[in-house]
Amino acid sequence: MVVISDIIVQGVQMLLVLLLAPLLTGYVRKIKARLVRRQGASVFQPYRDLLRLLRKEVVLADNASWLFRVTPYITFAAIWVAAALVPTFATGLLFNWTADLIAIVALLGSARFFLALAGMDVGTSFGGIGSSREVMIAALAEPAMLLIVFCLALVAGSTQLSTVSHFLASSYVGLRVSLGMALVALFMVAIAENARIPVDNPATHLELTMVHEAMILEYSGRHLAMIELGAFLKLLLYVSLIACVFFPWQIALYGGGALSYTIGAGAYIVKLALAGFLLALFETATAKMRVFRVPQFLGAAFMLGLLGTLLLFVSRSF
Amino acid sequence: MSAVALQMVCVAGLLGLSVLAIVLSRSKIATAVIYAATLAVSAIALIGALRSLLGGADTTVLTLPVGLPWLGAHFRLDALASFFLVVINLGGASASLYGLGYGHHDPAPHRVLPFFPAFLAGMNLVVLADDAFSYLLCWEFMSLASWALVMAHHREPGNARAGYVYLVMASFGTLALLLAFGLLAGPAGDYGFAAIRSAQHSPYAATLVLVLMLLGAGSKAGLVPLHVWLPLAHPAAPSHVSALMSGVMTKVAIYGFIRVMFDLLGQPSWPASVIVLFLGSITAVMGILYAMMEKDLKRLLAYSTIENIGIVFVSLGLAMAFQANGLKAAAAVAFTAALFHALNHSFFKSLLFFGAGAVLTATGERDMDKLGGLIHRMPFTSFAVLVGCVAISALPPFNGFVSEWLIFQAVLQSPELPQWALKIMVPAVGAMLALAAALAAACFVKTYGVTFLGRPRGTSAEAAHEVDRFSLAAMSILAVLCLLAGILPGLAIDALAPVATQILGSRMPVQTGQPWLSIVPIAEGRSSYNGLLVMVFITAAASLAVFFIHRFASHALRRGPAWGCGFSDATPAAQYSGVSFAQPIRRVFGTLVFHARDHVIMPPPGDLRPARLRIELHDLVWNGIYAPIAGAVAFSSRRLNRLQFLTIRRYLSLVFATLVTLLLVLAIWS
Numbered sequence: 001m002v003v004i005s006d007i008i009v010q011g012v013q014m015l016l017v018l019l020l021a022p023l024l025t026g027y028v029r030k031i032k033a034r035l036v037r038r039q040g041a042s043v044f045q046p047y048r049d050l051l052r053l054l055r056k057e058v059v060l061a062d063n064a065s066w067l068f069r070v071t072p073y074i075t076f077a078a079i080w081v082a083a084a085l086v087p088t089f090a091t092g093l094l095f096n097w098t099a100d101l102i103a104i105v106a107l108l109g110s111a112r113f114f115l116a117l118a119g120m121d122v123g124t125s126f127g128g129i130g131s132s133r134e135v136m137i138a139a140l141a142e143p144a145m146l147l148i149v150f151c152l153a154l155v156a157g158s159t160q161l162s163t164v165s166h167f168l169a170s171s172y173v174g175l176r177v178s179l180g181m182a183l184v185a186l187f188m189v190a191i192a193e194n195a196r197i198p199v200d201n202p203a204t205h206l207e208l209t210m211v212h213e214a215m216i217l218e219y220s221g222r223h224l225a226m227i228e229l230g231a232f233l234k235l236l237l238y239v240s241l242i243a244c245v246f247f248p249w250q251i252a253l254y255g256g257g258a259l260s261y262t263i264g265a266g267a268y269i270v271k272l273a274l275a276g277f278l279l280a281l282f283e284t285a286t287a288k289m290r291v292f293r294v295p296q297f298l299g300a301a302f303m304l305g306l307l308g309t310l311l312l313f314v315s316r317s318f
Numbered sequence: 319m320s321a322v323a324l325q326m327v328c329v330a331g332l333l334g335l336s337v338l339a340i341v342l343s344r345s346k347i348a349t350a351v352i353y354a355a356t357l358a359v360s361a362i363a364l365i366g367a368l369r370s371l372l373g374g375a376d377t378t379v380l381t382l383p384v385g386l387p388w389l390g391a392h393f394r395l396d397a398l399a400s401f402f403l404v405v406i407n408l409g410g411a412s413a414s415l416y417g418l419g420y421g422h423h424d425p426a427p428h429r430v431l432p433f434f435p436a437f438l439a440g441m442n443l444v445v446l447a448d449d450a451f452s453y454l455l456c457w458e459f460m461s462l463a464s465w466a467l468v469m470a471h472h473r474e475p476g477n478a479r480a481g482y483v484y485l486v487m488a489s490f491g492t493l494a495l496l497l498a499f500g501l502l503a504g505p506a507g508d509y510g511f512a513a514i515r516s517a518q519h520s521p522y523a524a525t526l527v528l529v530l531m532l533l534g535a536g537s538k539a540g541l542v543p544l545h546v547w548l549p550l551a552h553p554a555a556p557s558h559v560s561a562l563m564s565g566v567m568t569k570v571a572i573y574g575f576i577r578v579m580f581d582l583l584g585q586p587s588w589p590a591s592v593i594v595l596f597l598g599s600i601t602a603v604m605g606i607l608y609a610m611m612e613k614d615l616k617r618l619l620a621y622s623t624i625e626n627i628g629i630v631f632v633s634l635g636l637a638m639a640f641q642a643n644g645l646k647a648a649a650a651v652a653f654t655a656a657l658f659h660a661l662n663h664s665f666f667k668s669l670l671f672f673g674a675g676a677v678l679t680a681t682g683e684r685d686m687d688k689l690g691g692l693i694h695r696m697p698f699t700s701f702a703v704l705v706g707c708v709a710i711s712a713l714p715p716f717n718g719f720v721s722e723w724l725i726f727q728a729v730l731q732s733p734e735l736p737q738w739a740l741k742i743m744v745p746a747v748g749a750m751l752a753l754a755a756a757l758a759a760a761c762f763v764k765t766y767g768v769t770f771l772g773r774p775r776g777t778s779a780e781a782a783h784e785v786d787r788f789s790l791a792a793m794s795i796l797a798v799l800c801l802l803a804g805i806l807p808g809l810a811i812d813a814l815a816p817v818a819t820q821i822l823g824s825r826m827p828v829q830t831g832q833p834w835l836s837i838v839p840i841a842e843g844r845s846s847y848n849g850l851l852v853m854v855f856i857t858a859a860a861s862l863a864v865f866f867i868h869r870f871a872s873h874a875l876r877r878g879p880a881w882g883c884g885f886s887d888a889t890p891a892a893q894y895s896g897v898s899f900a901q902p903i904r905r906v907f908g909t910l911v912f913h914a915r916d917h918v919i920m921p922p923p924g925d926l927r928p929a930r931l932r933i934e935l936h937d938l939v940w941n942g943i944y945a946p947i948a949g950a951v952a953f954s955s956r957r958l959n960r961l962q963f964l965t966i967r968r969y970l971s972l973v974f975a976t977l978v979t980l981l982l983v984l985a986i987w988s
Contacts (some may be wrong), residue, residue: 119767120893121767121772125882217883222561313732
């Protein structure tokens with residue numbers, strides 16, 4: 001009985017992230033449009049885009065290999081599993097024991113690995129430039145992310161996200177320097193990993209500085225739909241990660257019952273809305289930076305993560 | 319027959335095979351016979367080693383009446399030796415299987431066949447040796463056999479230099495080992511490992527032994543800055559031998575380091591671990607940066623070996639630090655992670671070298687910037703190599719991730735360490751490891767993308783064909799092992815427990831009892847990982863997506879030319895190459911580490927010459943350490959050369975002066 005309810009709650013979590021992800025992106029776009037005094041598309045536009053892409057035919061380059069065709073599914077599956085591992089409205093879910101925060105980072109790494117390969121598969125220079133820059137950004141963002149993970153794991157004594165969230169939700173953590181550093185670093189990594197301004201611009205095609213969009217330039221139809229959905233999920237994943245680790249208020253604890261789950265879900269949606277608003281505000285307030293300034297940006301995140309970890313190694317009370 | 323006797327019989331069989339190879343040398347069947355027989359012997363040795371590792375059989379010893387007259391030759395099989403015998407013989411068996419097919423392409427089989435089984439025999443013997451004399455003898459035998467294999471194609475450009483540098487470095491390494499064992503044996507001079515183990519070693523001697531072992535075993539394993547020979551020598555040999563040298567011989571060096579530092583010296587000290595951690599983390603990052611800059615497929619793989627050796631040494635350093643402070647559980651995690659990573663590396667590095675060999679057979683090309691599009695022409699090879707690339711990039715659900723995950727778990731135990739030096743050092747080491755892991759993924763995207771994807775950049779890549787079945791079988795077996803070790807890591811960790819128990823006196827918790835085959839290094843709630851479930855979930859999610867798409871989405875598919883953004887580039891040379899792919903990373907890290915500069919040489923307006931891009935890379939280790947030494951040697955030898963052309967009068971006065979000096983020294987001494 002317990003197992004069945006566990007599976008149901010986990011299933012709700014998986015569906016929830018899948019359904020909410022396009023909404024979050026649409027919401028961020030809408031806020032950005034409103035902030036620059038445009039009307040903007042409906043917040044439901046990403047769903048319509050996905051449906052339209054699913055109905056379209058796929059145009060495949062002549063020399064695309066099987067890798068190009070399976071990558072959208074592998075990437076989507078890896079990101080979806082990673083997103084399902086992050087506690088959204090409740091901790092202690094069934095999946096949570098499968099893999100920890102390090103594995104989530106690595107799962108996102110797998111997704112990126114295949115996308116970067118697919119960018120090189122057709123053999124155009126645009127795919128290559130996208131892949132090459134994507135792996136350069138990842139080579140800086142991933143270690144920064146791992147240091148943030150170290151930081152959190154040392155505070156909470158665990159790399160299990162559920163345990164970390166549970167621990168930080170308890171009142172006796174208090175304000176800590178290292179956690180503040182980790183939060184800033186995580187925000188910077190999230191910006192870079194999701195190809196947002198100022199690292200990359202998610203709204204452009206064919207701009208010299210673009211990274212992610214260049215890599216997936218050859219994709220169309222249902223393949224592109226999968227990749228886009230994966231990107232939406234990734235944004236939601238990072239927002240959920242920040243929310244469940246740094247702002248775990250009202251998150252339902254394991255086996256909390258229907259009422260606590262409902263409150264948790266409500267709180268989660270409020271957090272998403274707030275985070276989306278802040279992201280849109282940040283994006284409209286900054287300009288895109290040159291691609292070779294990105295290493296400095298991410299280097300700062302790396303140093304913050306390292307400093308936070310170092311402080312915790314020196315004393316557990318920082 | 320005792321377990322160690324079985325192994326010795328296998329070694330004798332391998333040595334017999336190399337004699338047989340000389341006899342058969344130029345006959346047509348030699349290749350098939352020798353590789354098939356080596357495969358059989360390796361398989362027997364593998365089964366024997368697995369039985370003694372898993373069966374928990376007692377340590378067995380054997381003394382042969384050869385070697386030093388008053389000593390004899392001692393051989394011993396314990397858990398540590400069994401594990402490394404598994405690595406060696408698994409590598410040996412797969413390389414022999416691969417050689418059955420690959421060997422037929424060899425232009426001069428009589429230069430490879432006699433040394434191949436001898437090389438395997440040498441590695442087996444090093445691990446079995448139980449006294450310093452036999453150990454050094456077997457070590458030297460292994461080095462010489464592999465040197466002969468490096469020189470197999472001695473007429474190819476660069477190979478003679480590779481062999482020369484290898485010989486110099488191997489001699490240097492053996493000298494360091496000789497001095498280390500001399501110190502260990504002490505004034506009494508008992509070379510048996512049993513005597514060394516029971517003797518007391520002064521801290522001063524222990525430090526010297528550490529330095530000498532880092533020089534001796536480290537130079538064989540490829541620790542920075544002793545790595546310079548490795549990217550020259552490993553790729554020079556035939557590909558299945560490259561796989562053995564990179565995937566297996568480096569593990570023999572790690573075995574030597576573990577045997578001396580953990581077993582013979584007894585309790586490790588924490589300052590030693592600082593040195594090991596420092597060298598290991600530098601090696602990991604430098605190795606992968608070198609690999610990132612490389613465009614020769616086999617040299618790239620050799621550099622990536624350096625990175626993995628660095629990872630293993632970091633994890634051994636952590637084990638030393640924990641052990642020195644009595645943190646038994648954490649030491650077991652770090653030590654098991656080191657062994658597991660060594661095992662994993664032998665799987666995927668052999669696989670990747672086999673893949674590189676297959677590409678070499680099919681196209682005759684090692685420069686990846688002349689390849690491309692092989693995924694269409696060599697579907698099986700490219701799939702197997704993809705598995706290897708994912709595994710070596712430490713991505714779930716494959717094996718490379720599990721061992722790196724374990725190392726990160728060990729790093730997270732380190733705040734318990736009392737010493738401040740370690741407290742400050744370990745987070746930086748963790749950061750270096752994370753950086754190395756991320757760069758490895760970037761490096762293997764480049765390797766796979768440039769070699770196998772895109773459009774062929776030359777006629778040889780265009781005309782490539784799939785390789786023979788034996789090669790494919792060897793690659794498939796290793797690819798399956800990479801997956802199995804990744805999704806069932808608990809079994810591997812439990813198999814390594816006897817080794818940790820023997821060396822550290824502690825082990826990781828039993829993993830096979832965990833629900834759903836999870837692995838739990840310390841305690842549940844701290845961390846757990848389940849490769850099997852991760853794989854099931856990914857497969858399920860992907861299948862669900864595919865099912866949904868095929869049920870509801872449009873099936874229409876049209877093939878068309880690639881979208882070139884308005885520029886239809888007709889030539890495949892416009893694709894990103896390995897050099898251009900590495901450009902962003904070269905710009906970020908290379909300026910510091912290699913003093914890398916890109917020069918664009920533009921012809922003046924009106925001139926029809928093409929513009930050229932020149933990339934300037936400096937190997938600072940070579941320029942800073944080896945070039946000055948080589949220069950000094952050359953300078954002093956030129957000076958000493960003058961002694962050859964003296965007159966008889968000057969010779970006589972030289973002899974007289976020497977005699978007087980010696981007498982004076984003697985007089986002052988006494």
